[in-house]
Amino acid sequence: MNTEVQSFIQKYDLLGCIQCGRCTGGCPVNTRTDLNVRRIVYDALDEDVLEELANLPEIWDCTACHTCAIRCPKGLKPMEVLVGLRNILVESGVIQPTVRDALESAFREGNPWDKPRAMRSDWMEGLEVKMAEPGVRVENLVFVCCTIAYDPRVQAIARNMVKILNKSGVDYGFLSTDESCCASEIFNLGEIGEDGLFEMMVEDNTEFLNDYDVGRIVALSPHCYDALKNQYPDLKAEVIHYTHLLKELLEEEKLTFDKEFPQKIVYHDPCFLGKQNNVYDEPRYVLSQIPGAEQVEFERNRERSLCCEGGGGRMWAETESHGERLAEIRAQDAKDLGATILAVACPFCVLTLDDAIKAKGFEEEMRVADISELLGELID
Amino acid sequence: MKTFVCIKRVPDTSEAEVKVDASGKDVDSSKFSFDINDADNYAVEEAVLIKEAQGGTVQVVCMGPADADVMIRMALAKGGDSALRIDDPRIDARDPLLSAKALAAAIKGQGEEFDLVLTGCMSNDDGNMATGVALAEELGVPHAAMVKKLEVEEGKIKAHRELEGGIIEVVEVVLPAVVTIQTGINEPRYAPIRGIRQAQKKELKVLKIEDLGLGEDEVSAAASLVEMQGFYIPEVVSTAEIIEGEPEEKGEIMAEKLVKGGLL
């Protein structure tokens, strides 16, 4: 076990919990797994039981959506207790091989996808991309994200952003293969601590990014946005999500559309953008500027958005959840609204919702599109 | 149990495009990602499991450049006690017999008697499946190759060799011995970064030919009894019918061919 300076109880302020149950009550995965975070917080008061708790398979069902933290009347973060338990397993070295491989890959190649760092910019092929250089002023330094860089389905987000940025004439720069994982998911997988991989990556990334003279960093993924904004205390630059930038471009008329887009669009609030960082209006504004499109809302929207189950290490950890995936429920909701476009602003949401649409067989009626993809289509 | 485990740093070429470089005798490795050879990773885990069960020490031996230190530290973090890295470009590492000679010299140079030497049965890049068994001969000890399960007893081991068709051949070998390890023998653990940092304190000695007590004429390319004349990319001669179209179309076309062609 760890010889941490603080005990587990102190670290996560477990004694502050009043067992009200609002956490589990709001937990989106609670309906389909055995995960009961309130119960775990209580059980964790007994240090002797920690190892047993760490071996519960359901602790890997948590998506880090933070609903529990938002709802907690005592301002506690129950999901961090789960991360702490994951950390106990990580320290022991005995973790699921897929999680192991993701962590090793993040350490070795700067991405959790077991891809060579040297291929991180391959998505740029065929595009005119302006590259940023350390020390040379750039207004908008774009932080791509490992998943967007390597996964063919969401490379489209980066490719479309390049199109949009070039069209708008705004000053921007991309990082080359030196860009490394923001470590958001490394945190969630539990590789944390005084000498954790997460802390090491934050330190290295901070040093790397601080070498750039930037107006602000524009993150394409809400996960990177959240991490860079909230978990990088020494990062000099301001951090925004790309929807912030798009709103500006549209307001300043640096971006205009001449095509009509007669689609019914429903926007799904990504947890890391909405719930966790209160960015609800900017994406909606951007979508509202699409000529000819009708915007509808989910009943569970904004802070009540239904987590797609992509985050919290879920891309790598096997879980024992049962029943219908939340993403599939979301796909059904979208269909019930008659939406033809399920719009998102997060690569994990794209991937999980895409799978859900396929699983439900709705491909004829609707598609999932990242906001960047929609705008990219419009300016073609 | 005094165990040595020999590991190699290899590129992951499963997805990478492999191109022959200008010299014609090597490949362009600039875009490769490198890591510990798969089978060697299993060997490290096996060595650590043996140490956890029987007590003793595990010394890690690696022939490679400074870039290999990271993976050596990982092996130390998992349970290795100290490491030796042979770093000498004069050694013709592509010849498995010369690699074995150098590794044997490093092990013998440690002075102590050893009980067991583990190494992966095959490297992902060269694929000779020769270094481990050659190493046994250099060390003058018996061996067992392609071991899928290892039982350590007093003064001997029972090695389960995995043969063609999945049959297992159980052999008993007296220690000291060399065992080459097959993938899948165990599930390698994760080495947390904290452990890797702590492993910085463990000894990692870097050795040159002279430190091995060898002469350059014993391990350089001139000493090799074979000469590689050149790499070339084999023509992928395929007589396959290539299915065309969009990815989803290809799936449908293939389905039709299977049904209509009576192939099911």
Place this chain on the structure above:
Amino acid sequence: MGDILVLAEHRQGELREVSQEMLTKAAELAAELGGSTTAVLLGSGVDSFAETLAGYSDKVLYIDDPLFADYNSEKYQKVLVELINQYKPELLMIGHTTQGVDLAPALAVEMKMPFVADVFDVQVADGKLQPVRQYYQGKVNANFAFKGEAPYLITFREASLEAAEPSKEGQIEKIDSPLKEDIEYRRFVEYLEAEVGDVDITQSEILIAVGRGVKEDKNMAMIEELAEAINADLCGSRAATDAGWLPHDRQVGTSGKTVKPKLYIAIGISGAFQHIAGIKGSKTIVAINRDPDAPIFTVADFAIVDDLFKVVPKMAEKLKELRG
């Protein structure tokens, strides 16, 4: 010169085909070198093997002695040292098999023989042997030359060529074992049969095989849908079974099973030779892989060079539709 010795391989009462394959290759080489071929056989109660081998080589030298009832690399090594010293061949061929790799490198070190492993072809240029092997799991070929004096040693890849029909009438000579005493420091204990699960894939008619390209266990669901659509059994490469997606008895390849279905669909499998060797008996091979250079395409009848995650679901859907 130009004489070639070939170590025959056998196990559990059967002569292994690699023996005849090597002898076929040896015959070709010997003809070019102006030498002869000799099969070397060590065993106990192996008269019939000697007869069989005589159909493939000019000469058969065999030892029939209880000491060789089971394979033991240390014993084989001792005998081969004697035979090499006595018969001074130009080349000794040993199979690149679990037996061969357990033996050849040690022999090469002891006898200081020029040695090339996992050779799949041997050319002859100006009367000199040029073994050919591969690097990077089949992505690159390399030609070799032997420096220094014979005897040379190679381990020869299984299924690199088809054995010829037996056409020779080799002279059979039974010799005494130069090894007189048993070896204590390595001894054979027993064979354990491969695990047999619920399905014996060696008997399956339709197989779907998965490899590294499938990426993770959760993707197996998509594969299972396809299997269901056509009543296929599932199997996989070593990567798939090591990762635990399938039990070990479903592994296809040199260290797994050899299969001969009427249809073999390889999904996300690169086709390293160890795998291909296990599927050559398949009637129709369909390969789906993103990498156009994947060696699997050299043995496929149908090639789909694309993203399996896009191809497979549609294929399954269409098959379900067509089959009703």
